[in-house]
Amino acid sequence: xxxxxxxxxCDQVKQAAFEQRTVQIxxxxxxxxxxxxxxxxxxxxxxxxxxIVDYEPSELVVTVKAGTLLADLKAELAxxxxxxxxxxxxxxxxxxxxxxxxxxxxxxxxFRGVLRDFVLGAKIIDGRGxxxxxxxxxxxxxAGYDVSRMLxxxxxxxxxxxELSLKVLPLVEEVTYCKAxxxxxxxxxxxxxxxxxxxxxxxxxxxxxxxxxVFGEHPKQTDVTACTNDIWLTLNPFKPKLQAHQKLxxxxxxxxxxxxxNTLAVGMCGQRRWVVSEDAPAEYSTLWQSYFSPRxxxxxxxxxxxxxxxxxFDPSNVFKxx
Amino acid sequence: MNxxxxxxxxxxxxxxxxxxxxxxxxxxxxxxxxxQTPLAVVLPHNIDQIITILAICKRFNTPVxxxxxxxxxxxxALPLANGIVLGLSKMNKIISIDPLARxxxxxxxxxNISVTxxxxxxxxxxxxxxxxxxxxxIGGNVAENSGGVHCLKYGLTVHNVLSITMVNMAGDIIKLxxxxxxxxxxxxxxxxxxxxxxxxxxxVKLLPKPDTAQLVMAGxxxxxxCADAVTSxxxxxxxxxxxxxxxxxxxxxxxxxxxxxxxxxxxxxxxCEVDGSFDxxxxxxxxxxxxxxxxxxTSLRVSQNEAERVALWQGRKNAFPAVGRFSPDYYxxxxxxxxxxxxxxxxxxxxxxxxxxxxxxxxxxxxxGNLHPLxxxxxxxxxxxxxxxxFGAEILKLCLDVGGTIxxxxxxxxxxxxxxxxxxxxxxLEIFHGIKNVFDxxxxxxxxxxxxTLHRCAEVGQMHVHNNQLPFPELERF
Numbered sequence: 040x041x042x043x044x045x046x047x048x049c050d051q052v053k054q055a056a057f058e059q060r061t062v063q064i065x066x067x068x069x070x071x072x073x074x075x076x077x078x079x080x081x082x083x084x085x086x087x088x089x090x091i092v093d094y095e096p097s098e099l100v101v102t103v104k105a106g107t108l109l110a111d112l113k114a115e116l117a118x119x120x121x122x123x124x125x126x127x128x129x130x131x132x133x134x135x136x137x138x139x140x141x142x143x144x145x146x147x148x149x150f151r152g153v154l155r156d157f158v159l160g161a162k163i164i165d166g167r168g169x170x171x172x173x174x175x176x177x178x179x180x181x182a183g184y185d186v187s188r189m190l191x192x193x194x195x196x197x198x199x200x201x202e203l204s205l206k207v208l209p210l211v212e213e214v215t216y217c218k219a220x221x222x223x224x225x226x227x228x229x230x231x232x233x234x235x236x237x238x239x240x241x242x243x244x245x246x247x248x249x250x251x252x253v254f255g256e257h258p259k260q261t262d263v264t265a266c267t268n269d270i271w272l273t274l275n276p277f278k279p280k281l282q283a284h285q286k287l288x289x290x291x292x293x294x295x296x297x298x299x300x301n302t303l304a305v306g307m308c309g310q311r312r313w314v315v316s317e318d319a320p321a322e323y324s325t326l327w328q329s330y331f332s333p334r335x336x337x338x339x340x341x342x343x344x345x346x347x348x349x350x351x352f353d354p355s356n357v358f359k360x361x
Numbered sequence: 362m363n364x365x366x367x368x369x370x371x372x373x374x375x376x377x378x379x380x381x382x383x384x385x386x387x388x389x390x391x392x393x394x395x396x397q398t399p400l401a402v403v404l405p406h407n408i409d410q411i412i413t414i415l416a417i418c419k420r421f422n423t424p425v426x427x428x429x430x431x432x433x434x435x436x437x438a439l440p441l442a443n444g445i446v447l448g449l450s451k452m453n454k455i456i457s458i459d460p461l462a463r464x465x466x467x468x469x470x471x472x473n474i475s476v477t478x479x480x481x482x483x484x485x486x487x488x489x490x491x492x493x494x495x496x497x498x499i500g501g502n503v504a505e506n507s508g509g510v511h512c513l514k515y516g517l518t519v520h521n522v523l524s525i526t527m528v529n530m531a532g533d534i535i536k537l538x539x540x541x542x543x544x545x546x547x548x549x550x551x552x553x554x555x556x557x558x559x560x561x562x563x564x565v566k567l568l569p570k571p572d573t574a575q576l577v578m579a580g581x582x583x584x585x586x587c588a589d590a591v592t593s594x595x596x597x598x599x600x601x602x603x604x605x606x607x608x609x610x611x612x613x614x615x616x617x618x619x620x621x622x623x624x625x626x627x628x629x630x631x632x633c634e635v636d637g638s639f640d641x642x643x644x645x646x647x648x649x650x651x652x653x654x655x656x657x658x659t660s661l662r663v664s665q666n667e668a669e670r671v672a673l674w675q676g677r678k679n680a681f682p683a684v685g686r687f688s689p690d691y692y693x694x695x696x697x698x699x700x701x702x703x704x705x706x707x708x709x710x711x712x713x714x715x716x717x718x719x720x721x722x723x724x725x726x727x728x729x730g731n732l733h734p735l736x737x738x739x740x741x742x743x744x745x746x747x748x749x750x751x752f753g754a755e756i757l758k759l760c761l762d763v764g765g766t767i768x769x770x771x772x773x774x775x776x777x778x779x780x781x782x783x784x785x786x787x788x789x790l791e792i793f794h795g796i797k798n799v800f801d802x803x804x805x806x807x808x809x810x811x812x813x814t815l816h817r818c819a820e821v822g823q824m825h826v827h828n829n830q831l832p833f834p835e836l837e838r839f
């Protein structure tokens with residue numbers, strides 16, 4: 040038997056489908072403002088949609104309702120000396136559901152993995168208003184298609200995410216070092232360092248400085264300066280001051296790829312570049328304005344697959360189409 | 362002209378095997394209890410030939426069963442009598458290695474161990490290490506989302522794949538990349554068991570080879586004490602590179618086989634390996650030794666050099682063949698449970714062993730709760746295979762009852778179709794069928810595997826009855 044708040048959302052979705060209306064799923068509106076013409080499916084206005092469902096630190100797994108604030112989740116994990124390995128950006132009231140929907144991963148990505156790598160299971164409500172469960176709470180589970188990982192990044196277009204089970208990691212002590220070198224040298228250096236056993240958990244280039252973060256036992260670092268860990272909060276989320284006419288792009292690249300003109304910051308062993316540009320500066324570029332715009336550069340077969348999957352989960356187009 | 366004639370006409374000489382005797386080696390994968398000779402075996406050398414094969418099969422409505430090295434343990438590559446086996450063993454080239462980016466691009470038939478061997482000179486390695494890694498192929502690893510001893514720390518195959526190029530039944534070449542936006546199709550392809558597309562190229566992540574690794578081996582007087590020790594290690598914030606458990610029978614069998622010095626008086630054995638920098642390993646080894654002593658270990662041994670570490674692993678790595686020496690046949694199960702239920706589940710398995718009068722050896726990846734009970738049986742005794750299958754199904758049901766899953770790393774294949782009906786209700790299965798239809802509307806890619814038909818689940822009796830509305834009311838019930 041589903042909880043009342045789940046039933047409420049199921050009914051809301053069914054009603055919208057019946058009336059051929061479209062709804063927009065929202066957490067705390069920290070990433071996507073509610074657009075005119077859409078009815079909101081809210082995960083935070085109902086207190087029942089927030090909170091930790093199940094957490095046993097020795098299992099390295101937490102199950103949490105999608106409307107839970109990231110800050111609350113992180114605080115609970117920290118009490119047990121654990122953390123979210125994907126280091127999600129905090130936009131001020133961000134929810135775990137919204138973070139999952141946007142597949143947001145922080146500076147530790149090359150070393151610990153992306154958000155979906157930590158997803159073990161998800162409970163959702165599809166476009167028919169059906170509550171469904173995929174995956175589970177197991178670190179190893181290969182039964183059926185991996186729908187819970189697939190939906191990471193679906194941005195509310197396929198289903199309402201109501202609950203997530205995530206793998207967590209032990210909280211580690213981290214220290215940051217920096218030094219001044221040219222950007223292109225830093226990109227090569229960060230990749231060379233990532234190929235060693237130095238226990239890195241972050242590396243970046245910003246305003247003329249190469250930063251790297253190390254955890255656990257490690258050799259004494261030479262020719263560098265010890266810095267605070269604040270730089271990782273500057274870069275995650277990255278919110279530079281821009282002129283009104285400027286466009287900020289997030290570019291996902293191969294790590295050691297050459298520098299891109301007008302780059303403001305380089306992160307994740309070069310796998311992420313923040314670039315000011317009028318047009319898309321590279322293949323995997325996402326326009327990164329005040330909210331998350333989807334990238335529309337899928338080739339035909341992939342676009343067809345995504346459209347087909349949208350139809351499987353949401354045949355009546357109840358959820359906002361990207 | 363039939364499908365075999367058309368394939369022979371369109372492909373280079375030697376690419377098509379249709380002689381029944383020559384097809385025999387392809388009649389099963391690692392799950393040899395199920396066998397079926399295919400219509401033909403086709404061994405392409407490149408993507409163009411795969412596209413040709415698919416076009417012909419589509420025209421003749423012939424099912425396509427993709428096969429890597431045939432080491433799968435769930436019957437995922439079991440042929441159909443009216444289908445071809447598409448073997449990818451000839452597409453076994455390492456296309457490129459980028460040491461600075463720490464990536465390698467591989468054809469699907471590349472053996473798992475070959476990747477690590479090829480990049481060793483750069484101080485790198487490929488982390489996922491299924492027990493069959495000397496033989497199994499990367500394409501098969503992706504199709505099954507394979508795991509291994511190092512999963513807890515380094516993840517499954519899905520965590521180590523950066524892009525996949527696949528060919529669908531329409532002959533489209535589709536590249537899925539971790540940098541793609543929107544729904545994560547790359548994650549979906551991992552573990553799709555050959556139902557969604559033919560994987561023709563894989564880009565994998567390479568990791569720096571650890572400076573060192575050290576193994577701590579501890580014996581315990583009870584399984585529950587050993588299980589509690591596992592919990593203590595993880596609670597203390599240590600993620601070992603490997604954390605394996607064996608029960609008394611497995612210890613005895615492995616020691617007799619490998620003679621590595623396992624404590625024969627122990628009821629359970631824990632093998633805990635840490636790796637990384639010299640400094641970190643030194644600290645972690647000391648901490649783990651203390652934790653295991655406090656958890657009541659009756660014996661403790663720390664590997665003093667690389668040769669000793671490798672030797673101590675030999676018992677565990679050979680546990681399956683070692684146990685196999687005690688019986689003509691054995692059946693390896695693959696369920697996952699919450700670690701805290703380990704002692705209870707083992708007690709229940711013992712009860713089932715008495716019920717079915719079949720001996721069981723237990724080997725598990727304790728760090729991630731992945732059990733591998735080995736049920737010993739004799740296929741020549743009439744009815745014993747059937748009893749073994751029933752026993753196995755009950756073990757999987759037990760895994761579900763304690764909040765686990767029916768497969769941690771082997772996949773569903775044909776083996777666990779009925780158990781899928783226990784794990785998933787009709788609405789979820791309908792979504793699975795919908796996904797399959799998006800990728801393969803012909804239904805010709807590995808039909809009958811991984812996802813049970815709703816009809817089958819109705820027959821198994823695990824129907825999801827919603828609002829008192831019986832699904833498929835037209836079906837006769839017994």
